[in-house]
Amino acid sequence: MVIDILTLFPEMFSPLEYSIIKRARDKDIIKINLYNIRDFTLDKHNRVDDYPYGGGSGMVMMADPIYRAMEHICRDKIKKPRTILMTPGGEKFNQGTAKELAKEEELIFICGHYEGIDERIMTLIDCQVSIGDYVITGGELAAMVVIDSVSRMVPGVLSSKESYEEESFFDGLLEYPQYTRPEIYRDMKVPEVLLSGHHENVNKWRRYQSLKKTYRLRPDLIDYGKLSDKDKKMLLDIENEEQDI
Incomplete structure (x- = not known):
């Protein structure tokens, strides 16, 4: 399985370099690619957010850098991978969702931050996922929870079938x-x-x-x-x- 992650903070994903996920990566069962959304902005200051139309507190992530990142990831693919937005308003994640996602050959995770993401990125999204009814700083921690759970279901990641059944x-x-x-x-x-x-x-x-x-x-x-x-x-x-x- 290939997992592509769009994030403003790639360094937060260092836990995926340890334990079971590390062994799976070393065996090429799981491949994880990190993409810094800031690398895809055309702004000279690498800005990825702006004030919301209509006013309000906080900042909103711009659509353009995310679109550009997605175009970069998908440019040589025949079919766009299933793309997941980590968001508090998504479907609550459970073991059934983990089993379903583990069947995919490739997944793309988009990690939201700040007060939200420009709604126009929804044309890129196949499903929205939440890990619970509470608020955390950004989608990175939530994405790691989902990635860890899904990865365990991929054949060969665990030493035996009984380990997860x-x-x-x-x-x-x-x-x-x-x-x-x-x-x-x-x-x-x-x-x-x-x-x-x-x-x-x-x-x-x-x-x-x-x-x-x-x-x-x-x-x-x-x-x-x-x-x-x-x-x-x-x-x-x-x-x-x-x-x-």
């Missing part, structure tokens, strides 16, 4: 509790079932705990229509258990 949100539920050595720590013991070596019982325990954790912390994530009959029975037991507490 059993993580929180992959199947709509939170992940079950995890334990490692030592077996007993400060009088807290690892559940016996995890030491039993009985894989069927371990899987059943994990599914139960996943449902229980989701029921307690994020009941809004539970889609009863997608639950199996076994899941529904477990959930009924969990509901009864919670009522008895």
Whole structure:
């Protein structure tokens, strides 16, 4: 996958040079290209923003540098890559969106800043994405969140399929509790079932705990229509258990 990023602050993306994303880049599974929007302005002072028409506080990013940057990126491409604008008004990002975007061969991210971007760039945008109902300084941090999540879904990025299929949100539920050595720590013991070596019982325990954790912390994530009959029975037991507490 090729990821092109249009930003005013390329240096902010240094976290993508570490950990899993770095390994994926080293293996050429993920290629990330950073484009400084200031490099595409015709203004001698490299200005990329101006006062908003109609008045108001703050500055607005100009359309022209972004158009020029997009033309540069797409000049030799047969088809324009799917282009994403990171904006508070976009569709809220979730695991389903990550799966969808991971199917693309190339993505372009445009990171907004200041009070917004000239509305005329919307002709370039295929989808608008938000990471939550709050305001941050610019689209850079939000883009990194989306890029990290999407990259994990690209085949070959993680060491095994199970690495992401059993993580929180992959199947709509939170992940079950995890334990490692030592077996007993400060009088807290690892559940016996995890030491039993009985894989069927371990899987059943994990599914139960996943449902229980989701029921307690994020009941809004539970889609009863997608639950199996076994899941529904477990959930009924969990509901009864919670009522008895």
